[in-house]
Amino acid sequence: MSTFIDLFLVFLKIGAISFGGGYAMIPFFETEMVSHNWVSLADYVKVIAIAQVVPGPFAVDSSSYIGFKVAGIVGAIIATIALCIPSFVASVIITKFYTQFKANKYVNALLKGVRPAVLGLLLSAAYIIGLKPLYQATHTFMSLTMLKAVIMAVAGYFVLNQKKVKVGTFTFIAATAVVGILLF
Amino acid sequence: MGIYLEMFITFFKIGCLAFGGGYAVIAILQKEVVELKQWVTNDELTDIMAISQTLPGIIFVNSATMIGYRKKGLLGATVATITSCLPTFLLILLLTFVIWGFTDNPIVHKAFIGILLGVTALILNSVKKTWKTAVKHYSDVILALLSAALMLFTNINVVLVLLLLAALGFAKNIYFLKKEEKQHVNVH
Structure with missing residues (x-):
C-alpha cells in the first residue's frame, strides 16, 4: 500500500511543479526514480528511446513505465493519473477564471519569471539523456565515445536547424538509429 | 451518452496521432476538434494552446482538459484527459514488453545510443525555441x-x-x- 501512496505523491509532485512541460520534465523523473531506487537511468533512457515511436506526451510514457516497474499495472495507472491531476485541475480553474488570471500582474510575473529556469532544466535534460548514460557506463568524459556523442548531438541540432531539406521527426529518429549503429 | 462516446473516440484518435508534440499536435487538434467536430473555434484553440504552455504540467493534457471542459464541463474534461492519454499508456507498456528482450543485442544497443543523441539534438532545439x-x-x-x-x-x-x-x-x-x-x- 505504501508503494502506491509513494508513487501517487511523487508523480503528483512532478505534475505540479514541471513548468515548461515536455523535455523539461526529464530532470524531475530522473531525480525521483534514482532517489527512490525505482528504475536505473540506463533502463529509463531505453524507454525514452522507445517513446520516440509512441504517440502522445512522453511524460505519460515515463509515468506508465516507472509505475509499471514499481508496482505493476496498478502502479502504472496510479502514477499516470497522479501525474495528470495537477494539469487537469489547473486547466479547469484557468478556463473558469481566464480573464482575471490574464490581467493579474503577480500571476504574470511568476509565469514569466519561471521561464529562464526552464532553460536550465532543458540543458540538464540534454545531459541526462545524451551524455550521462555513457558516463555511467565508462566513468570518464575523456573518451572517443564521448567525443563522438557530443559531435553527433551537435550535428543533429544543425540538421534540425538547416532550411534546405525538411526533416520530419520520424525520418530524423530513424536516421539517428542508423548513425548510432555505424558510429558506436 | 452519445456526446461522451464521440469525445472518447475523437480524443483516443488524437492520442494515437499526437506524434512530435508542440506544433504537430496543434495541427491535429485543428483538424479534429475545430474543423471536424467544431467543439471550439480556431481562435479559442490558439488561446488554449498559449495557456497550455504557461501552466505547469503536461502541455498535451492541459489542452485536452480545456477543450473537454469547454464542450461538456468536468465530465467532458475527464473523458478528454483519460482517453487522450490512453493510447500512449497502452502502447508504451506493450512496446517496452516486446522490445525489452532485444535491447541487450549490441546492434540494438548502438541504435538506441544514436536515437538518444537524436533526442538530445531535439532537446537542444527546444532550448533555442x-x-x-x-x-x-x-x-x-x-x-x-x-x-x-x-x-x-x-x-x-x-x-x-x-x-x-x-x-x-x-x-x-x-x-x-x-x-x-x-x-x-x-x-x-
Missing part, C-alpha cells in the same frame, strides 16, 4: 545561466533549484514592474 520566449532582458540571461549551472554542476535537488529560480524570477519581474509604475507616475 525556449530561449526566444524566456529571455527578454539581460537579467533573464543571468537567471538562465544560474539555473543551468546549479542543475548541471551541483547536487542540489532539482525541485529546490526550480523553486529558487522561480522566486528570483518573480521578485525580479515585480521589481521592474514597480519601477516602471513609479516612472509612469513621475511622467504624469
